[in-house]
Amino acid sequence: MSTFGQVFVKNNKYKPQGSFHHLTPNTPIRDADNDWKLLGVTNPRDMTYIHSYGGEAVFFESLSKKRLMATRCDSPDCDSRGTVYMPFRIHCPDCLCRNSIIDITDTAKTTATIHTFMVCERSGAFNLLEKPIKFINIEFKGVDTILMSYLAVGEPRFGQKVLPVFRTLEPTYTILDLSWVVDGTAESDLPQGFSF
Known part of the structure; x- marks a missing residue:
């Protein structure tokens, strides 16, 4: 399977192939001025747009x-x-x-x-x-x-x-x-x- 998502059109329909989603783990957000207290987490996401000309x-x-x-x-x-x-x-x-x-x-x-x-x-x-x-x-x-x-x-x-x-x-x-x-x-x- 392709590392990157690819799209082609067949029978007048979009046909996506490959990987459009890449899992990235959350990481903690900590307060360096307050004993590295947990404040939240990152929530990384990749977005692939299909843009028609x-x-x-x-x-x-x-x-x-x-x-x-x-x-x-x-x-x-x-x-x-x-x-x-x-x-x-x-x-x-x-x-x-x-x-x-x-x-x-x-x-x-x-x-x-x-x-x-x-x-x-x-x-x-x-x-x-x-x-x-x-x-x-x-x-x-x-x-x-x-x-x-x-x-x-x-x-x-x-x-x-x-x-x-x-x-x-x-x-x-x-x-x-x-x-x-x-x-x-x-x-x-x-x-x-x-x-x-």
């Missing part, structure tokens, strides 16, 4: 294939027809029709610039990014929304051209499979597992 699955799958997918409203009755959304939106917020999936990889490689940025020296629990984290808001020509991501290589500046890089080696199938580097970055300087 639904209509966004194509976005996360495409990152592992070096593709950046966006969506566009193509509804003929919508005042927002032709609006391109990045980050990916399944439905148009104006007419609620299902958006069309489009590939904007080439647009990102040629027109992505830093709209604004912030540098975080500290982060919260469960952060997986190396500090300082250079969060960047990216704008693309022909895209009506702005994407928030992070700069893996280089120092951010307003209006600076950036290029997408994709985690293709051991992808996580999360937004962390997409990062950005300043234009002119050599492939040898990319973070491990990432490529143009």
Whole structure:
């Protein structure tokens, strides 16, 4: 049996396999200032979440294939027809029709610039990014929304051209499979597992 729980879908039903529960013994909580008097016990628990991407699955799958997918409203009755959304939106917020999936990889490689940025020296629990984290808001020509991501290589500046890089080696199938580097970055300087 697997050490970690895994899930697949068959006949339109989730099929969990492996171990989702790990027993961890309780341990005493004692008062070091009062003769180590017992105050309680720990109650460790592991939680495994099954998170469905639904209509966004194509976005996360495409990152592992070096593709950046966006969506566009193509509804003929919508005042927002032709609006391109990045980050990916399944439905148009104006007419609620299902958006069309489009590939904007080439647009990102040629027109992505830093709209604004912030540098975080500290982060919260469960952060997986190396500090300082250079969060960047990216704008693309022909895209009506702005994407928030992070700069893996280089120092951010307003209006600076950036290029997408994709985690293709051991992808996580999360937004962390997409990062950005300043234009002119050599492939040898990319973070491990990432490529143009």
